[in-house]
Amino acid sequence: MPHSKKDTPLRSDAQRNRERILQVAMAELTRQADVPLSTIAKKAGVGQGTFYRNFPHREALVLELYRHEMQQAADAAADLLDTHAPEQALREWMNRLAGFAMTKAGLADAIRLVTSTPGGPAKPGPTPVMDAAGILLRANEKAGTIRPGVTPDDFFLAIAGLWQIDPHEDWQPRSTRLLDIVMDGLRAGAPGPGAPTT
DSSP: OHHHHHHHHHHHHHHHHHHHHHHHHHHHHHHOTTOOHHHHHHHHTOOHHHHHHHOSSHHHHHHHHHHHHHHHHHHHHHHHHHHSOHHHHHHHHHHHHHHHHHHTHHHHHHHHHHHSSTTOOOOOOOHHHHHHHHHHHHHHHHHTOSOTTOOHHHHHHHTGGGGGSOTTSOHHHHHHHHHHHHHHHHHTTOOOTTOOOO
């Protein structure tokens, strides 16, 4: 089809622009939650028209970044289960969530800014991440490495302390200690490998 060949470079160029905007926006919003959109466009090397065609307002940009990050975190769960035993996959995934919570604190602030505006959008639910937690928890339950019946809601309530740690301090020792405590709690009452699961 002759016209599809002609369209392909435009589509791939538009896609590259969009990806570049998102990449720059992630770095800039992580540094400063209220960075001007014009700064992001300039650093991404795109004109205002291109920028606003992709993201007509700040909310659209911030929520797209949030969805992207949530999907990345969710995809990591499946990758870890492919390469690690269930217990190690769960613990490593917890480390990645801690890294996200600490290094993307500016993005979290940007999300709060756009979703707290009266009449603004609601914060999207972390559905892919909840699903990923469920997959990891079920794999561990099946392996007998955690107590039975832990839900994704339980899990996120247990690790909620991560978001109370100051990302500007030496956060890694504190997050490691917190997640070790959570992991110990998940292991308490585990039936052990080979035990029958319900």
